[in-house]
Amino acid sequence: MHAAWRPLACATARAAAEQLRPQVRLGSRSSAHGDPLESGWAAKDLAVSMLEQAGYVDIVDGERIVPGVEPTLAATDRRGRRWWFEVVGGRTSNRPGAQRVELLWRSIAKAAVAHSTDPSVRFGVLTVGLPTTTNGGRALDAVVGPRRPVAMVVDLLADDAVAALRH
Numbered sequence: 001m002h003a004a005w006r007p008l009a010c011a012t013a014r015a016a017a018e019q020l021r022p023q024v025r026l027g028s029r030s031s032a033h034g035d036p037l038e039s040g041w042a043a044k045d046l047a048v049s050m051l052e053q054a055g056y057v058d059i060v061d062g063e064r065i066v067p068g069v070e071p072t073l074a075a076t077d078r079r080g081r082r083w084w085f086e087v088v089g090g091r092t093s094n095r096p097g098a099q100r101v102e103l104l105w106r107s108i109a110k111a112a113v114a115h116s117t118d119p120s121v122r123f124g125v126l127t128v129g130l131p132t133t134t135n136g137g138r139a140l141d142a143v144v145g146p147r148r149p150v151a152m153v154v155d156l157l158a159d160d161a162v163a164a165l166r167h
Contacts, residue, residue: 054165
């Protein structure tokens with residue numbers, strides 16, 4: 001075989017082998033109506049469900065604080081206050097949620113922009129895994145609290161997540 005044809009032959013063989021592998025089958029959408037934790041909902045879907053349980057309304061995706069800064073969700077709490085929420089990371093077994101430092105820093109940056117644009121704005125970080133002290137936990141602690149960019153950090157998998165969201 002001519003050397004120029006070798007990559008094409010390898011790609012063809014790989015494609016043929018991939019067709020023999022069993023395909024991943026996703027569950028029907030009916031699982032989306034089950035328990036969010038046990039049905040394996042995505043972190044964002046879990047966040048929406050928890051916000052609803054905590055009494056938030058007008059939960060929307062895709063609103064911007066300023067051009068280029070778009071938190072995951074916006075919602076209104078039971079007191080009529082508008083909140084921005086960043087859902088950090090996914091439900092993975094390897095570095096879930098805010099344990100991925102680059103995602104944590106992105107959420108801190110969005111909170112800082114929101115806070116500098118309007119210091120009265122409420123910004124929450126929702127995650128399915130809190131960062132360790134060495135993986136950004138100290139940085140997050142520095143910006144959480146009254147009159148700081150982040151008003152709350154909630155681990156959506158914690159037993160008290162809904163109560164924490166009622167803050």
